[in-house]
Amino acid sequence: MNIQIKNGRLIDPRNKIDAQQDVFIAERRIAAIGKAPQGFVAEQVIDASGLIVMPGLVDVAARLREPGYEYKATLESEMTAAVAGGVTSLSCPPDTDPPLDEPGLVEMLKYRARSLNQARVFPLGALTYGLKGTELTEMIELTEAGCKAFSQADAPLTDTRVLLRAMQYAATFGYRVWLRPQDSFLAKNGVAHDGEVATRLGLPPIPVVAETTALATALQLAGETGVKLHICRISSAAAVEMIRTAKHEGLAVTCDVSMNHVHLTEMDIGFFDANCHLVPPLRSLRDRDALRAGLKDGTIDAICSNHSPVDEDAKQLPFAEAEDGATGLELLLPLVLKWAEQERVPLLDALVQVTINPALLLGQKIGHLSVGAHADICVYDPKSTWKVEPAALKSQGKNTPFNGYEMQGRVRYTLLDGQIVFQQ
């Protein structure tokens, strides 16, 4: 279907466009920007007056909970949440049950996702069998099945020799390795940042050195093996500085941060709010400010939702016993906008973090609106405000530290492959 999106403010970070331009879609792709191609007849016109037209968001970390945890969330529920949040592509960590360590599982997930025809799903393969940290998975097979990189998710990989070999093997074939740095001994039983709040509340701590020692190891091994390393969900000022240095030294390293850590700190735990039981833990204000600085200077490449839906019962427990995680797909865009506004980052720069940068991390030709690209588009109203209410969220996960927050920016249309998959 030929669609014209007219009168909107087009923001395309990859092509550095921030201007009032119409978008013309034909045969599921971007046919033209600005002027209609010759002979173009719009079958549908979307009036985007006062709205912002941007590439659909690319979220590098969204747990869909399938297979294995359907009581927390299903593909149906979470894909609906994704497009409601303007997210048209997402990558999911391999920590399902069973983990994504077999090509068949990956093919099944891809097939299920495709048949729902909502967001694109790019699975990450398990780096080791069962995420146990001992044996390598069949990375070539998994890549052929659709995996875009290899990851341990949050499972520990304590044997550094296995890590070295996993990186060597991945480097042989040019595969990217994604790691969330955390020393499992230093973080053992911990549930909160090792700071004033954990001390006051008597919560078992996770020190910053749990992140930095693991990060130092990963960076050393990446330098040794030449693997393309992506560091997931950094949380501390010290880690930002280490990655900044590594990048200056020319190491092929990238990293992302969760939107929760861009906005919240340990103080938000308040009186044991289990919605703030997150992995990695919310750290100090100083750490949060360093993460924001890292986003500004390009040390951090992407902001993700770290969407991790949890069932209600698993949160109705004392803080340490409550399951970690929060829903996030529907909050990613407004939280990026909030950060951009607070830090006075121009939209064209801010949206890099949720469009072209994550697309490049996944090695996909998405996240931009060049002529010929897939017409994956998010149209949102920058003036519309709304309040986060659990019942109104499409995700099956209703828990978020942002419950009750006022958000600015509401998605009006989401297009995937030139088709409207969400509108309100």
Place this chain on the structure above:
Amino acid sequence: MNNPQLNKQGELQHLLSTEGLPVPILRDILDRTASFVNVAAGSEIKKVPLLHGKSVFNLFFESSTRTRTTFEIAAKRLSADVVNLNIGSSSTSKGETLLDTVHNLCAMHADMFVVRHSSSGAAHLIAQHVAPEVHVINAGDGRHAHPTQALLDMFTIRHYKKEFHNLRVAIVGDVLHSRVARSQIHALTTLGVPEVRVIAPKTLLPACVERLGVHVYHDMLPGLRDVDVVMMLRLQNERMQGALLPSAQEYFKYYGLTQERLALAKEDAIVMHPGPMNRGVEIDSSVADGPHSVILPQVTFGIAVRMAVMSMLAGNT
């Protein structure tokens, strides 16, 4: 942020922590305790009818003899009906969640819960979910708080020292794992003690502990010098397994309270311990049983302070 312990009138609705307790409420509890010490101390009046017709549920998810017993005695002296539940060995092992247990007990018309749990924040969680007329007393949650212990300690200090504003207090031992220490620190600083010290090796102190308003010492000698009150903490034997300490012997050698070390404190210093004591690990028997020790009076005051808290809560509906 709302203080979850207070009702809309600013009165005590639950006792969850000594942190954030307004000074007038703290002082009120100590004053009431003084009046109950007489009831408790074997005078003519053994019972008062302040909680007559009320049901107090002792909800112990973690085993405890002393604390549970003192709560039970306190409730009975206030004429309440007391139900003891050792949940550790019943419902939760059958898969019932903490909140299901609480909802069920609310349906049995409980008026007050006394809760002990191994997880920090358990009492807060329960307080958020009980019916509005039900009161919750935290009898110890994880490493977080043990407010009635701290209150009885404050009463003991006031009993022997009269005032708080001129005191130097040292807390010695495993602050890291201690809910008692946290509650003591908040109570002492709230009541205006100008100098609170903690003395322990670095492995037994939590991060940023100085932000709680204490001075940190790693050495007993300067730490105990000229203090008015020495509050010892229990050292649990498991601490050796976690590589926090090499041995009980070495700990005693450097951090044990001996008569020789106590001599560094003021001449009239008092020595306190929340119990149960490990003689020869954190405290020498000659100190525990010596003239400076007020450890047994602490236990006696413990009943009165719990009566004070329960009666105050029952009056705030």
